[in-house]
Amino acid sequence: MAVTQLVGAKIHRREDPRLITGHGHYIDDFVRQGTAYAAFARSPVAHARIKSIDVTDASKAPGVVGVYTARDFKGQLAGTHPAAPAFVAEKKYVPERFPIAEKEVTYQGEIVAVVLAETKGQAADAANMIQVDYDELPAVMDLEKALAKGSPKAHEAGQDNVCWDFTYTPLDLTEAAFKEADVVVKQRILQNRLAPVPMEPRGVLAEYEGFDKKLTLWLSSQNPHFIRLFVSGALGLKESQVRVISPDVGGGFGSKISPYPEDYLVPALSRMTARPVKWIETRTESIQNATHGRGQFYDCEVAAKKDGTLLAMRVVQYVDVGAYHGTFGAFQPVACLMAGGGYKWKGISARTVGVLTNRVPTDPYRGAGRPEATHLVERMVDLVALELKMDPVDIRKKNFIQPEDFPFTQNFGLVVDSGDYEKALDKALELAGYAELRKKQAESRKQGRYMGIGLSTWIELCGFGPSAATAPATGGIALVESAQVRVTPTGAVIVYTGTHSHGQGHETTFSQIVADQLGVPLDNVELRHGDTAEGTSFGYGTYGSRSLAVGGVAISMAVGKVIDKGKKLAAHIFEAAEEDVVFEHGNYHVKGSPDKSKAFGEIAFASYGMGLPEGMEQGLEAVAYFDPPNLVWPFGTHLAVVEIDGETGTAKIEKYVAVDDCGNIINPMIVDGQIHGGIVQAIAQALYEEVVYDESSGQLKTGTLIDYLVPSAGEIPTFIVDKTITPSPTNNLGVKGIGEAGTIAASAAVINAICDALSPLGIKHVDMPATPDKLWHMMKEARQ
Amino acid sequence: MKHKVAVTVNGRKHEHEVEPRLLLVHYLRDVVGLTGTHIGCDTSQCGACTIHVDGKAVKSCTMFAVQADGRSLTTIEGMATGDELHPIQQAFWDEHGLQCGYCTPGFIMAAAYLLEQNPNPTEDEIRRGLEGNLCRCTGYVNIVKAVQTAAKTMSGTPARKTQVAAGGN
Numbered sequence: 001m002a003v004t005q006l007v008g009a010k011i012h013r014r015e016d017p018r019l020i021t022g023h024g025h026y027i028d029d030f031v032r033q034g035t036a037y038a039a040f041a042r043s044p045v046a047h048a049r050i051k052s053i054d055v056t057d058a059s060k061a062p063g064v065v066g067v068y069t070a071r072d073f074k075g076q077l078a079g080t081h082p083a084a085p086a087f088v089a090e091k092k093y094v095p096e097r098f099p100i101a102e103k104e105v106t107y108q109g110e111i112v113a114v115v116l117a118e119t120k121g122q123a124a125d126a127a128n129m130i131q132v133d134y135d136e137l138p139a140v141m142d143l144e145k146a147l148a149k150g151s152p153k154a155h156e157a158g159q160d161n162v163c164w165d166f167t168y169t170p171l172d173l174t175e176a177a178f179k180e181a182d183v184v185v186k187q188r189i190l191q192n193r194l195a196p197v198p199m200e201p202r203g204v205l206a207e208y209e210g211f212d213k214k215l216t217l218w219l220s221s222q223n224p225h226f227i228r229l230f231v232s233g234a235l236g237l238k239e240s241q242v243r244v245i246s247p248d249v250g251g252g253f254g255s256k257i258s259p260y261p262e263d264y265l266v267p268a269l270s271r272m273t274a275r276p277v278k279w280i281e282t283r284t285e286s287i288q289n290a291t292h293g294r295g296q297f298y299d300c301e302v303a304a305k306k307d308g309t310l311l312a313m314r315v316v317q318y319v320d321v322g323a324y325h326g327t328f329g330a331f332q333p334v335a336c337l338m339a340g341g342g343y344k345w346k347g348i349s350a351r352t353v354g355v356l357t358n359r360v361p362t363d364p365y366r367g368a369g370r371p372e373a374t375h376l377v378e379r380m381v382d383l384v385a386l387e388l389k390m391d392p393v394d395i396r397k398k399n400f401i402q403p404e405d406f407p408f409t410q411n412f413g414l415v416v417d418s419g420d421y422e423k424a425l426d427k428a429l430e431l432a433g434y435a436e437l438r439k440k441q442a443e444s445r446k447q448g449r450y451m452g453i454g455l456s457t458w459i460e461l462c463g464f465g466p467s468a469a470t471a472p473a474t475g476g477i478a479l480v481e482s483a484q485v486r487v488t489p490t491g492a493v494i495v496y497t498g499t500h501s502h503g504q505g506h507e508t509t510f511s512q513i514v515a516d517q518l519g520v521p522l523d524n525v526e527l528r529h530g531d532t533a534e535g536t537s538f539g540y541g542t543y544g545s546r547s548l549a550v551g552g553v554a555i556s557m558a559v560g561k562v563i564d565k566g567k568k569l570a571a572h573i574f575e576a577a578e579e580d581v582v583f584e585h586g587n588y589h590v591k592g593s594p595d596k597s598k599a600f601g602e603i604a605f606a607s608y609g610m611g612l613p614e615g616m617e618q619g620l621e622a623v624a625y626f627d628p629p630n631l632v633w634p635f636g637t638h639l640a641v642v643e644i645d646g647e648t649g650t651a652k653i654e655k656y657v658a659v660d661d662c663g664n665i666i667n668p669m670i671v672d673g674q675i676h677g678g679i680v681q682a683i684a685q686a687l688y689e690e691v692v693y694d695e696s697s698g699q700l701k702t703g704t705l706i707d708y709l710v711p712s713a714g715e716i717p718t719f720i721v722d723k724t725i726t727p728s729p730t731n732n733l734g735v736k737g738i739g740e741a742g743t744i745a746a747s748a749a750v751i752n753a754i755c756d757a758l759s760p761l762g763i764k765h766v767d768m769p770a771t772p773d774k775l776w777h778m779m780k781e782a783r784q
Numbered sequence: 785m786k787h788k789v790a791v792t793v794n795g796r797k798h799e800h801e802v803e804p805r806l807l808l809v810h811y812l813r814d815v816v817g818l819t820g821t822h823i824g825c826d827t828s829q830c831g832a833c834t835i836h837v838d839g840k841a842v843k844s845c846t847m848f849a850v851q852a853d854g855r856s857l858t859t860i861e862g863m864a865t866g867d868e869l870h871p872i873q874q875a876f877w878d879e880h881g882l883q884c885g886y887c888t889p890g891f892i893m894a895a896a897y898l899l900e901q902n903p904n905p906t907e908d909e910i911r912r913g914l915e916g917n918l919c920r921c922t923g924y925v926n927i928v929k930a931v932q933t934a935a936k937t938m939s940g941t942p943a944r945k946t947q948v949a950a951g952g953n
């Protein structure tokens with residue numbers, strides 16, 4: 001790489017001018033002439049047989065173009081909703097899912113009919129006039145009851161409610177290690193079900209042009225190429241006939257990775273009616289229909305020696321799959337593979353059980369499996385420390401994987417690429433003033449106050465991913481990443497990436513990489529994404545903190561190919577041997593004669609001219625696909641200081657320190673921003689958010705932002721954030737992911753602080769969300 | 785039955801016949817064609833649709849278009865003067881006060897009203913003053929910073945120049 005000017009610098013975002021002035025292009029901002037608007041009739045009950053659907057009144061309502069039920073889509077849509085193998089190749093039962101229910105509804109919000117009308121209001125009015133006669137069935141809500149023999153079933157056709165039941169390792173090492181134990185600590189740990197709540201709900205605008213047999217689909221997606229793959233397959237079209245445009249996207253957090261029923265129904269309706277069709281999700285539809293995250297519980301046991309040496313862990317993960325298997329729902333068992341955290345263990349045995357219920361399907365949500373792993377291991381380590389009366393810092397330091405151990409093969413055979421966990425921990429302790437905090441805590445306890453200090457020494461695997469691991473997990477397509485770099489005759493550089501930026505700032509960071517590598521001004525580089533009609537044949541989207549560590553590397557590889565071609569051409573022009581030509585600061589010159597040089601732009605112009613070296617074609621462009629040799633492994637330490645009001649049970653975060661390590665940093669401003677937002681999403685899980693259903697009827701009780709508490713600025717403290725830098729050996733940029741780190745780290749720090757605060761009352765464990773009501777009741781009970 | 789509504793939006797007069805149930809936010813987006821004002825919820829929690837009505841910050845999903853008859857409205861599109869950003873817009877850019885950008889117009893409009901009411905707010909006053917707006921990306925840290933920076937700029941401290949393209953200029 002050229003001398004760094006931009007990489008590592010706080011460059012202000014190139015996407016911002018349009019976004020701060022109201023000139024972004026989100027899905028609802030697109031308008032096509034002659035559009036009909038769709039509104040969906042959704043099941044008001046969690047589980048029922050559909051006896052009949054009467055659309056008579058709805059069909060006659062003003063402005064209605066048509067009312068459609070499942071049978072109208074027969075012959076229009078083929079196949080069922082995809083369910084990737086992910087981390088559980090062997091499934092017990094995957095219910096078939098069609099985009100629209102015909103005979104049975106299995107969660108509140110499932111689509112039963114759709115209205116097309118001339119206006120949004122008319123469509124919504126008519127959808128309310130559809131009469132559906134339901135024969136209600138018992139709703140399966142409780143995971144343990146759902147696994148009991150004779151339980152009602154989430155799907156009438158199922159044998160039982162077991163979607164998967166898989167054990168990862170032979171148990172012998174773990175069992176042997178448990179025999180050496182001085183102490184064994186057991187805990188059940190809940191993971192509250194969460195709604196992702198991107199501020200922009202989903203939406204689809206489809207325009208099928210019958211004479212050309214071409215479909216253009218605008219939708220709010222993290223993953224446009226995969227949507228093209230799924231939708232073209234379902235509609236019986238070639239991928240070349242479908243263009244997916246995912247414009248400015250107002251957040252995703254995992255909920256815009258997988259295809260949704262509306263992604264199939266809206267384009268099918270456009271084809272059926274020869275009109276553009278548009279649908280924009282309401283917030284209530286979003287909470288009752290967009291995939292949820294977490295929704296799990298873990299039964300954990302940890303064996304340790306008296307001196308604090310961790311020996312072994314047994315984990316059983318129960319995942320609330322929901323009513324259908326989310327496309328990447330079986331990604332969540334990655335929590336089992338990460339359960340050991342940043343520590344050395346003699347053995348870990350892990351079993352995952354996926355349970356079907358009558359709730360919205362779960363799928364990856366920011367962190368997906370890794371927040372759960374961090375939360376359980378960091379909680380368990382604290383419980384061991386409490387049992388042994390050790391400082392939580394000491395038990396961590398005693399058991400960390402050490403810098404000289406890397407690359408470190410962990411219990412499930414995954415190779416952790418690099419790390420220095422103690423360094424990040426020490427830095428966080430120093431920034432927080434740990435020793436002082438403990439003194440302050442002792443004082444405050446004397447005054448009968450509840451102050452707690454919580455640690456989360458987190459690690460993460462991300463950057464999906466190596467083809468050997470990911471091709472089997474997706475069912476065939478390796479999650480590599482592609483890039484195309486095109487240089488025009490005047491030296492303008494257009495870069496196409498297969499990732500999708502929806503807040504991450506790729507237009508800025510990726511351009512920084514390219515501009516540095518080519519030695520050209522940032523303004524010469526245009527970064528494009530989100531339109532399947534442009535760039536490479538396939539892109540892999542943005543999720544799993546993969547964009548920079550896979551996509552950024554692909555871009556730098558493609559740029560490298562362009563530089564190499566330029567070098568051949570420069571050598572020809574200089575009448576020198578290619579190996580004698582060097583490329584520095586945007587100029588080619590012959591070694592030893594830097595004064596006689598050709599700028600990159602001059603070589604670009606020459607590449608479109610005549611007199612090229614023999615065999616060289618005109619033009620200057622290249623494509624690259626990067627198949628990473630390993631995942632990347634960020635890490636860090638978060639420390640939370642919490643004070644709980646003994647009268648009200650309100651937990652207040654008094655101080656929050658985050659020291660994270662994502663390897664080399666392209667743009668520190670953007671990295672910090674990702675950390676801030678990630679932390680808040682995890683604080684939200686720890687203190688505020690939970691999707692609540694009525695446990696008997698399956699009715700969603702948190703269907704609006706009145707009931708589902710997304711925290712505002714008033715609830716959130718400010719943070720002290722810092723970094724350590726341990727470059728990744730996995731890629732040439734030395735980078736790791738950072739998009740999910742904050743969310744992976746923070747819930748454990750907050751809950752550990754709360755448990756520490758309440759430990760004088762004998763309270764050892766608190767589940768999320770730690771609401772004032774919950775804490776008040778726990779404290780009251782403990783005092784009695 | 786449709787009703788006549790006459791409003792001034794960002795200094796321009798508009799007259800339309802609208803359904804009485806049409807929300808002001810839908811009027812601005814679908815009738816006037818200003819799509820910078822966003823919709824993020826159905827229940828007036830998220831604040832993405834915040835605009836100014838006669839100078840006061842209002843969630844435009846809480847009003848019908850007909851209620852705006854005769855009023856003067858400012859939307860995010862009316863905040864910059866030509867190419868010159870409003871100091872709050874500039875501060876959001878400088879402080880990385882946005883990521884996906886969807887909530888940003890609402891935050892900028894809410895912040896503008898906040899600073900008009902209280903030109904020199906404390907951090908706590910900023911956090912409380914923006915409680916009616918939700919952001920899912922930034923964790924609010926840089927939004928608060930942006931409002932602090934804007935407060936300084938607007939009270940006369942010279943604005944910092946944004947580094948748009950290092951290496952380019």
